[in-house]
Amino acid sequence: MVDRDEAWERLRAWSEEPGAVAVLTDIDGTLAPIVPTPDMSEVPAELKELLRRISERYLLVAGISGRKTEDALGLIGLEDVVYFGNHGFEILRDGEVEVIPEALPYLERVQDLERRAREELAPQGAFIEEKGITASIHYRNAPPEVGERSVRFVKAEGERLGLRITVGRGVVEARPPIRADKGTAVRALVEQYAPKRAMFLGDDTTDLDAFRELVALREEGVLEEILRVGVASDEGPPEIVSEADIVADGVEGVGEVLRVLAGES
Numbered sequence: 556m557v558d559r560d561e562a563w564e565r566l567r568a569w570s571e572e573p574g575a576v577a578v579l580t581d582i583d584g585t586l587a588p589i590v591p592t593p594d595m596s597e598v599p600a601e602l603k604e605l606l607r608r609i610s611e612r613y614l615l616v617a618g619i620s621g622r623k624t625e626d627a628l629g630l631i632g633l634e635d636v637v638y639f640g641n642h643g644f645e646i647l648r649d650g651e652v653e654v655i656p657e658a659l660p661y662l663e664r665v666q667d668l669e670r671r672a673r674e675e676l677a678p679q680g681a682f683i684e685e686k687g688i689t690a691s692i693h694y695r696n697a698p699p700e701v702g703e704r705s706v707r708f709v710k711a712e713g714e715r716l717g718l719r720i721t722v723g724r725g726v727v728e729a730r731p732p733i734r735a736d737k738g739t740a741v742r743a744l745v746e747q748y749a750p751k752r753a754m755f756l757g758d759d760t761t762d763l764d765a766f767r768e769l770v771a772l773r774e775e776g777v778l779e780e781i782l783r784v785g786v787a788s789d790e791g792p793p794e795i796v797s798e799a800d801i802v803a804d805g806v807e808g809v810g811e812v813l814r815v816l817a818g819e820s
């Protein structure tokens with residue numbers, strides 16, 4: 556880790572050679588304050604404007620989120636930002652959604668499971684979210700026995716189809732059985748855009764995969780310099796601060812980092 560003053564110096568130096576820099580960022584909790592339900596999320600106008608100016612000058616600006624890529628685009632609202640979403644399985648650029656090549660062979664099987672869930676579980680009250688390369692079956696608002704049936708059904712189907720099944724709070728999800736997370740998204744973007752320097756801004760556990768991938772890419776000599784910006788919050792994991800080069804105090808603090816990148820302070 557670099558000294559924290561040194562990290563700010565580095566940020567200023569990067570802003571003078573933006574054509575070699577990739578700015579990669581989480582969205583919820585980093586650019587958009589956490590709100591009671593995800594559909595209430597909003598990126599403040601000031602940050603959107605900073606991102607717009609940064610995206611005009613830098614090699615790459617990418618939003619990396621667990622959300623669907625279209626939702627990520629809706630939040631940031633900039634067409635020339637690249638969006639990596641859906642747990643690292645999808646990328647949206649120039650208006651097109653691409654599924655990562657490693658996951659494509661599983662697309663039909665996920666859709667098969669989704670169709671069966673729509674037939675079997677939706678009539679009982681489960682909500683099947685349209686997600687493409689992953690399938691999410693929500694049962695938070697359904698009777699408990701529908702939740703149990705949903706988990707049983709999706710687990711059995713997932714096993715039959717060779718998909719990975721995860722159970723969350725009120726939701727059971729199916730996805731291709733390959734590694735895809737914010738770390739694999741960071742690596743794919745660095746390989747495609749070939750920046751010399753890359754940074755990631757994040758606030759939560761899944762963002763640590765991105766921090767660690769940056770470190771690996773620097774150790775491999777793929778990147779010359781990296782910066783990890785951790786957004787401090789009461790709910791975030793302690794590593795988001797301890798592994799960061801720069802600690803931002805909430806979304807406000809992220810604004811300071813973006814102002815330096817934009818050459819404004």
Ligand SMILES: [Mg+2]
Nearest residue numbers: 581583584759
């Ligand atoms: Mg977040």
